[in-house]
Amino acid sequence: MTNANILVIDDNKSVLSALEILLQFEYKSVKTLFNPNQISSFPNIKEIDIVLLDMNFSAGVNTGNEGLFWLNEIKKKSPNTSVIMMTAYGAVDLAVKALKQGASDFILKPWNNERLLTTVKSAYELRKSKEEINQLKKKESHLKRFINEDKNHIIGNSKALIAVLNLVQKVAKTDVNVLITGENGTGKELIARELHRLSSRKNEVFINVDMGSISDSLFESELFGHAKGSFTDAKEDRAGKFEAANLGSLFLDEMGNLSLQTQAKLLSAIQNKSIVRVGSNKPIDVDIRLICATNCNLDQMVIDGLFREDLLYRINTIHIEVPPLREREGDILVLADFFLKQFANKYDKSGLKINNLAQEKLMEYQWPGNIRELQHTMERAVILSEGNVLKPTDFLLHSKPAQSLETELITLDEMEHHMISRALELHDGNYSAAAEQLGVSRQTLYNKMKKLSK
Template identity: 40%
Template sequence: MIEKILIADDDTSVVAALQMLLKSQGFEVVSVTTPDALLEQAKKQQFSVALIDLNYQNDTTSGHEGMQMIAELKQIDEKLPIVVMTGYSSVDIAVDAMKAGAADFVQKPWGNERLLHTLRTQIQLHSAHVIGSKLASENTLLKDQLSLAKHAIVAESESMKAMLLQLKKLAKSDMSILLTGENGTGKSMFAEYIHQYSMRHKQAFIAVNMGAITESLFESEMFGHMKGAFTDAKEARIGRFELAQAGTIFLDEIANIGISQQAKLLRVLEERQFERVGSSKTQQLDLRIISATNANVDKMIVSGDFRQDLYYRLNTITLHIPALRERKADIIPLAQQFLTQHAHKYRIPVGTFSAKAAASLEAYDWPGNIRELSHIIERALFLCTGDCIEVKDLGFGLNEHQDQASTTGADGNSAQTSSFEQDSLDDIEKGIIVARMKKFTGNPIKTAESLGLSRSAYYRRLEKYNLT
């Protein structure tokens, strides 16, 4: 590829000398003698570098015309490298030109080797930048495609099809959204889905588990702090709001924060500004807020556990994510998706589900929703002895919630004392938790992880079922 150089100088002898030199080195040269002609050529063609004099007929000493040309060239093509030519007595002007956007300068009369080296260096840098920008654009596009594929949501059921249509429409707005639904329904996944289809998708998506932030650390975690702001502040820290600037912040388990924390959060949402702890500098907030909870916020407002004014700030619109048992048509497609994902993760054959296993999956009530389905499929992948996952591999037959309880009948055969069909949802959930507690000898971290719960959510269930 022949590199094209744009030359501008009102001295025709200088132009002729430059043309002879550069053409002998294999460059294509376009030369002009006025600023207007220079800008016209820059608009018409793409150049690898521009070599321009700073002084013309209207002003032969100050370089003001050249400075204006640099600014106008940058408006036409901000990536075009500009090399300016100056006299020995005009070094200060050359420095000003570089501050204005010139890439380098050469002095008149020039040395051919120095001039050629300068131009080739700028051409190489420009080519590398162009290629890098193209690769970056392609990489961004690929990342966007992969991100959308990652957050593709199974929607075979009518309820989920309607939900996705609504989500895509709402994503284009900037309104605050509150996601409600049971644990494990995928509220965080839906939050990311909204972000990926929003106008802010190229900016950060910051997820915060509000239930895991203690009251004493709330301001530091959310707003950041300055070095020395308090005893343990050995260095400055950026808060979650600042990290999410221009993007989306997802406040998960929003109902788990205390009243004092709610007041601090409300002030930020109302005024759209905050300060780091220990700083008097106010920062403006520009982000989209999505929050989620599995709690009944209306009841919490009545009981005084949640501020109504904060609730109104969070729920410009509220979307309820249906439980898995309410979207039966999605169970098998989701199970197959998880099977494929886990198989690829562990580099083992994907396999299929037997007809009875598929029927069992559809019949189960899924108290743990999508999270539980994922865990069961992952386990079944390793329990399976062939290419086909059977009912026994799913682990339903173990009835973990019953602690594998069975009784011996009069005929000496083992008979289960209860079944999923007879137990209430709370009985099933309590039984599963008890079984996992025994399996992990009461270790709360391992037990919570095996259930797909955060520690705060796990402890809430212990209190609910009096298992503390």
């Protein structure tokens, strides 16, 4: 016996009795109503899985309008309940009208018992499918909220930051492509997430892709997906980042690290608003909000022939420049206090304060690593602190003039950091040119930068 609740509504008591007898051996609960007006006061209508509803109740009337009226009333109260319409006056146009208004099926009187039972069973399966879909939608919505949950915050009230946030607020409401630029550690990803949070796509996913960590050989598979069997390890169909971000926002970080070959493939996807999985020839339309970021000077890279001008135009409808921390007057101490409380709580060291001399030291430092460097500095200071007051000596800031390399012994990591920083500075953030001067591949240089920034 199927664990389902059935309700039969008909003004013919013989029909009610016949259906009750037929269905009671198949389903857990079978209830009947002689008067459709009782639908309004029927208790727990949402718990009814299937309603068998007559289409005509008044004597001499066979238009079916009464049944359609009560169909709409049931659907208002319980949208997921499957409703099967019944009538002795069969008409194709009436059946089509009922189905358009939400009926799951149509039965003619007199009915065939076997066919009726099959119809009711199909209606019950439809009801269960709707419930499963609703549950999946709830889980999907919860998952999207979890994925989009921003555990970081945009902290500060400097004029430079407020100007950026004002621009973000204006741009977020549109779907234009945005290019975010700025030095390493300035918070470009946070700005991208803020754009998503304030947009009409905020309830959809925000997908973050580090373009610098994707090799040319895996580029198409990672971004566009692949079909089963398209290469050795392709054991199943797999959606790429573009498909995963459909209806949401796609954030492509480290755009300056793309080769010209991958730039061409990316441009095609952006222009056509569709992708083709590796090993397939079927275009898949995608609807995304594209946000890109880089610490490179893309205009100079275009001049140097390292970045496609047409791609730059595509991703750069709106340009947002995130200011370095040294230009955000007043925000250094605000951020330092935020990180102090965060790490004091994390490492169970409540009551920590920064004394005036230490605050001056933090204010005078140029913060080449920006907010990320400040965050790591505060965490290290909290971990190593021995009292409740942080003094200047608790903050290890490695700011050395270039000539000190000739007069002081430094670690290999410090020397490597200096050489990489100097090369990038000389080439205006151009990773390819800096890597060539240092005698390493661009990927190696990128990996070293990631390691040194941790």
